[in-house]
Amino acid sequence: MNDTKQIEKSKSLVDAANEPSRPGEKVCIASVRASPGTYLVVSSVLTFFAGLMLSSEKDGWALLAIVVAWTLVPALALTDKIVFDGQSLVRRGAVPFIFLLISGRTQQLSVAEVERVDTNAVRTLRRGGRVRYRYRTQIIGKGTGFVFASGGRRYREMVQRLFPLIHDDKIDLRTRELRDYLCDPKSLNRELDWLKLAPADVLDNANAEFKLGGKREHADEQGNAISPGDVERAILLRELGNKLRIAGRLKEAGEAFRRALNVLPRDGRLIYDFARLLRSQASSRGDARLLSRARAALRLSAMRADEDAALLSLIGEGFLECNEAARAERSFQRAIELEPRTFRARLGLADVALRNGKLAHVIHQYRDAAHEASENALARYAGSEAEYYVRLNDDDDYLSTELSRINWLQTLTHVRRLAARVTNASVLVALIGTYAAQAIASIGWALASSALVAWVTSLLAGKLLSARRKPRPMN
Numbered sequence: 126m127n128d129t130k131q132i133e134k135s136k137s138l139v140d141a142a143n144e145p146s147r148p149g150e151k152v153c154i155a156s157v158r159a160s161p162g163t164y165l166v167v168s169s170v171l172t173f174f175a176g177l178m179l180s181s182e183k184d185g186w187a188l189l190a191i192v193v194a195w196t197l198v199p200a201l202a203l204t205d206k207i208v209f210d211g212q213s214l215v216r217r218g219a220v221p222f223i224f225l226l227i228s229g230r231t232q233q234l235s236v237a238e239v240e241r242v243d244t245n246a247v248r249t250l251r252r253g254g255r256v257r258y259r260y261r262t263q264i265i266g267k268g269t270g271f272v273f274a275s276g277g278r279r280y281r282e283m284v285q286r287l288f289p290l291i292h293d294d295k296i297d298l299r300t301r302e303l304r305d306y307l308c309d310p311k312s313l314n315r316e317l318d319w320l321k322l323a324p325a326d327v328l329d330n331a332n333a334e335f336k337l338g339g340k341r342e343h344a345d346e347q348g349n350a351i352s353p354g355d356v357e358r359a360i361l362l363r364e365l366g367n368k369l370r371i372a373g374r375l376k377e378a379g380e381a382f383r384r385a386l387n388v389l390p391r392d393g394r395l396i397y398d399f400a401r402l403l404r405s406q407a408s409s410r411g412d413a414r415l416l417s418r419a420r421a422a423l424r425l426s427a428m429r430a431d432e433d434a435a436l437l438s439l440i441g442e443g444f445l446e447c448n449e450a451a452r453a454e455r456s457f458q459r460a461i462e463l464e465p466r467t468f469r470a471r472l473g474l475a476d477v478a479l480r481n482g483k484l485a486h487v488i489h490q491y492r493d494a495a496h497e498a499s500e501n502a503l504a505r506y507a508g509s510e511a512e513y514y515v516r517l518n519d520d521d522d523y524l525s526t527e528l529s530r531i532n533w534l535q536t537l538t539h540v541r542r543l544a545a546r547v548t549n550a551s552v553l554v555a556l557i558g559t560y561a562a563q564a565i566a567s568i569g570w571a572l573a574s575s576a577l578v579a580w581v582t583s584l585l586a587g588k589l590l591s592a593r594r595k596p597r598p599m600n
Contacts (some may be wrong), residue, residue, distance in 0.1 A: 155282040156208045159216060160261070160272040160580045164202035166584065168194045173552070174579055180555070201243040207271050209287050212236060214264065214271055225250055232269060236290050240266040240506040244299040248409060256409045260303065266502060281307055294468040294503055298442050302401075306367040312370060316365050320358070324380060351388055363395050367466035370402050375409065378402050393429035394436055396422055400443060420447050427456055434464035441473045450477050466497045472507070484518040513593060526594055534590050544580035548573050 171194035178187035205218035213235040225231055242264050250257040260275040263286075273280065288296065288304035296304070328563035366381035382399045387394055400422035407415035423443050430436045441456035454477045460470040471494035491511035498504035517524045555569025 130213060148409055152210055153208050154211050155279070155286045156206045156419045157273045157279045158276075159205045159207050159218070160274055161202045161205075162272075164198050164205075165410075166176060166581075168198045170577065170581065171198070173573070175550075176552070176555075177570060177574065180559070180566065185505060194557070207273055207283075209283060214287075216271065234264065234266050234269045234271065236287075237500070238266040238502055239264055239291055239295055240502045242288070242300045243294045244303060246299060251409055256375060256405075258371075258373050260299070262300065262303075267505075278309075281309065282560075291509075292503065294499070298439065298446070302367065302371055306364070306371045308368055308372075310372065313368055314364075316368070317377070320365060320381075322362075322365070322377060322384075355388050359385040359395075363398060366402065367398055370405055374403065375406050379406070391429055393426045393431065393433065395431060396426040397436065397440055404443075404447065416447065420444075420449060423447065423449075424452065427452070427459075430494065432463050433468070434460040434467050437463070438467055438469040438473065441470065444471065445476060450480050453477055456580055466505075468497055468499065468503060471497060475510070484514055488518060514563045523594070530590050530594060534587060536588070537587045541580055541583040541587065543575045544583060547576035548555055549581060551576060 166346060171190045175187040175190035175194065178184070178190060190225055205216070205220055208215050208217050216232040221232060225492055242262065244260055244262045247259045247261065248256055249259050258275075260280070262273055264271045273283070284303050284307050293301070339446040362381045366378045366385065369375070369378035369381060379402060382395070382402055385395055386392075386399065396498050400419050403415055403419035406412070423440055427437065427440045430440060437456050437460035438535055441453040441460065444450070444453035446455060453473060457470040457473040457477070460464065460467050461474075471490050475487050475490035475494070480483075488511050491507050491514065494503045495507035495511060498507055517527060551569045551573035553569075555566050555573060558565030558567075558569050
């Protein structure tokens with residue numbers, strides 16, 4: 126994201142925060158609905174309960190369950206929102222209000238107290254050169270967490286107004302990309318028209334192969350001198366390519382990067398962005414060859430990163446995503462040599478050491494990261510991680526307990542998936558058995574009930590086991 130856009134966003138945030146408001150009332154800059162996962166679970170269980178009551182000819186209970194499942198629960202989900210007022214995130218709605226009455230605490234987190242922001246992308250649909258992504262963002266700090274998912278304008282507003290205020294060292298790669306390149310589809314189409322990029326139906330028949338290379342910095346493929354206007358257009362094409370990739374328009378993104386690389390074939394950051402595109406394409410198609418090309422592009426970007434410590438840290442994180450821990454370690458080490466106070470590189474080295482099973486190195490890197498942190502929240506996060514791994518390294522009983530917890534979590538995940546499949550299949554058998562034989566329907570409902578109990582139990586147990594165990598005080 127260029128400086129002009131960053132300044133414009135900062136000005137808009139300041140103007141919004143300075144709007145007149147009534148005493149004691151905070152201005153809502155952006156709001157998004159909280160993740161509806163819990164509400165969907167409750168609604169699904171109640172719907173199943175209604176079907177079970179209908180099969181038992183208890184129509185009154187079935188009607189009550191249906192009404193609650195499809196009117197009350199969705200209404201509660203619609204009112205449950207995460208609100209950003211320019212300084213902190215607050216969860217508001219009927220359920221948070223009830224929680225406030227019971228516990229006397231409000232789920233709230235200021236921007237300065239944010240420790241980590243992680244975003245996961247889920248591929249929901251692939252069609253031709255386009256992929257539909259659904260992003261799920263988790264923000265944590267001081268034991269408080271907020272989770273919300275993409276789905277329209279409100280998510281974009283939250284990203285554009287909240288993420289620029291969070292320190293770079295607190296956000297992961299995908300969150301950084303959303304902050305810099307997530308935009309409205311209409312404005313994206315206007316940029317496509319302005320830069321005269323070929324439409325998707327034309328690119329469907331184009332050759333997707335493109336070889337990285339180029340030894341000339343000041344001439345194009347025909348040997349003609351590159352003008353400043355060409356360089357500026359290449360920079361705009363790079364930004365457009367990233368926006369198209371975030372939007373899931375991978376073929377058009379590839380064309381934008383191809384044109385930009387024809388002008389700037391030796392630009393390390395441009396090659397890194399192209400490597401990110403190749404990885405997205407490899408993931409969407411399940412193509413190992415494209416993944417190999419993405420790794421090669423990362424290696425080339427590392428060679429041409431010059432003395433850009435921030436870029437080398439990003440390249441190292443890209444190597445980690447591609448499961449190349451050795452190359453990631455070299456990138457992080459080089460970034461630290463160029464800039465010793467690189468917090469992200471320290472965390473990256475801790476991740477590499479953890480993958481190699483070197484707990485002592487993990488502790489060392491987290492402690493160095495805490496020492497080099499530029500904010501209290503970063504120091505608190507790195508310090509707590511260091512303390513956790515110190516306890517694992519020094520206390521065999523605690524290590525055994527944590528390994529057992531992690532194994533149980535993995536087992537519960539498998540149980541939950543199996544129980545969900547058995548529940549769906551059993552409900553289908555029960556519905557078919559209603560018209561075929563009552564005995565089959567009874568068996569189906571019995572299996573479905575047992576599987577549903579197993580699913581709910583594994584879900585609740587997974588929630589309890591997801592948090593790290595607190596160590597017992599040492600004598």
